[in-house]
Amino acid sequence: MTRPPRLAPSISLLRTKWTSKLALGIALAMPGTLLLNNSTTMAQAPVTEAATAANRELRNAVENYWHYGKVARYDLAATEGQKILASPATPLELLQTFEAVAAERKDNLDEWLLRWHGIEPMKDVTKQIIDKLAEGYRARRADPKFILEQISRLSSGERGYGNAMTRLRESGELAVPFLIDVLRDPAKKNQLPVIRRALRDLGRAGLNPLVAATQMQEWDTLTVIIGVLGDLGYQSAAPFVARVYESDQSPATVKAAAADALARLGVSPGAGRGASDLFYDLAERLYYDTSDIKGDDRFPTANVWYWTQAGLTRKQVPPQIFNEIMAMRACEYTLELGGSRSDDALSLWLASNYKREAELPEGATDPTRGEAQPDAHYYGVSAGGTYLNNALARAVRDRNAAVAFKVTRSLQQIVGQSNLLAGAGSGPLIQAMQFPDRKVRFEAAMTLAAALPQQNFEGSQRVVPLLAEAMAQTGQTYVVIVHPSQEQANRLVDELKKLQGINAVGATTAEGAVAIANTLPAVDVIVVAEDLGPGNVDQLFLMASDNARLAGAARLVMTKTTASIYEPRKVSDQLLSTTTATDASALQPAIQQARAKAGGLPIDPAVATEYATRAGQLLTKIGVSRSSVYDLMPAKQTLLAALSDPRHEIVKLAGQVLAYLDDADAQAGLLLAATADNLPDDVRISLYNSLAQSARLWNNKLDAGAIETLAKVVATAENLQVRSAAAEARGALNLPADQAKTLIVQQSQK
Known part of the structure; x- marks a missing residue:
């Protein structure tokens, strides 16, 4: 699940959207680690004389900051603000002090902080104070003592219930384990109605831990949870409820509750699709980030919940991989239950695991995987070519370059003459040779080349040209400029060549563009001016689609306005992008963005040399084998050009391949x-x-x-x-x- 880093929203946005203290705490929550089952979070240290003095100093600084801010002595207020920030007080203590000072004056804490944030002398210090208070809100939301206090208020009448639910919604899914613990306590059966109501009123925020709790075998409590899931009405809960309904261990009363919940979820119990199929459907939705089960994006980590005898426990994972982990779990449930989708579930599990690795942020870890647990490659090669081909077909269809790259590398280790054309065979690999990202294209061609097939197959003619293209890689971005004006085409080519990492050629017609593209080692982006005319632009794109070297290249149209006919077309065409840039400096970022949108991964000089070396070795292997499937002749011009490559090892390899022509x-x-x-x-x-x-x-x-x-x-x-x-x-x-x-x-x- 790809998600950009969470940033604090702008204060102007906060001013227009939120005015309550609760909203400020949620909106300004900054990244940090959430703690659960840690009863010491709010525990007070023994009060010493030094601590009392520190608390008094903090209180005085906050009061002075507040007073000077209100009387427009902003310079003095800023000075007091620096004292506040220098205080050893915890964010939670700071929040409590600010709340007390604002309450005594009957002022709205958020409104005044937002106002002072907009005043230049107080702006910086107030922003830092707001960040500190946000940490305090977050610590309070995750604190077990705070959550238990709110749960105890649920039975104190409607007003008390409403206030408590407001606070519990701050804690979100972290409140669910404590609410379930109340349900499990025989001494608190009188609280069952209000706890069930609270679980329902938490809404989707409670769904993630609630479905995990369906694995319990405490039947009375499970009956309540199943009823809540039916009340909530989220389709993603259906497989969990169906599993309970189908279990031989479930008592009749639990089965009846599950049947009722399934009916409310739009599933006919006992007929048609069972839990196994429903879990596979859920895995599909999780893989594509469309499930109702989501991580809480107010927090820097997402929670993966597990049911144990002690109750609900969690592992905190990077939010970027939450959906992939959950998709893998749903696939595992399908495999455990068996059924007609088991093979599909295995392929999807592999794809999810590769995607999890690809989207794990650099330097981050996944606590759901053991230290000695093998990587995605291990499970991929163990599963075999059929399931890897299915995973590759999905990645190609999704234009997910990172997953396609990883799956293809795994296929290289197990594909050979005996199994290349078996099952799904080379189909996904052939499709991958037309992938927008050249690294994926190269890996697919290398996989097919290394197999040395003994019989022709559709697409075999693409292998050698791609290997030749790989051998010519230097780490640059290669661009073809197409403009009806030769002068403008030349100008853009000259300007782009002056920029680091870009090599460009130019043409004035579609035919000329295809011809001159052959002078480049590869083509990453075709940049075409709208002035060429709609018919000619379409002709260029059609010719590119039919050309092995250009089929996967990104297409960037230089438009005069954002009302161009290409604007709506680019929404559904991943290869197509637009820009209003007219000079090289503005065109450069547009080129990189178009390449990224098309699924292109960057190649630096070191990686380029690695590809060139591997390609040369494979071309030599083809020559030595005297292959009847692969013809080396299409690589001739590239090989001759490589004889003057400044990388001497590439020169040697080019010579070795030329010997077989x-x-x-x-x-x-x-x-x-x-x-x-x-x-x-x-x-x-x-x-x-x-x-x-x-x-x-x-x-x-x-x-x-x-x-x-x-x-x-x-x-x-x-x-x-x-x-x-x-x-x-x-x-x-x-x-x-x-x-x-x-x-x-x-x-x-x-």
């Missing part, structure tokens, strides 16, 4: 690269070895001038190892022995 240009390119200036000797030797291998496979394809150049190296190269490698190449060409005779005569000692 039955082509005169390949032999000529190898010799030309080997004799280039300023080349390390080990690279020269490798290139001559590749030339020798090419000659052994395809005989001599060099012209007379090239042969003469080679002969000169054989005769005069300073490094003997270089001279020997060149001699091997000449010998493999099976040329006339004249030069060899001359060499022998020249070395003879008279």
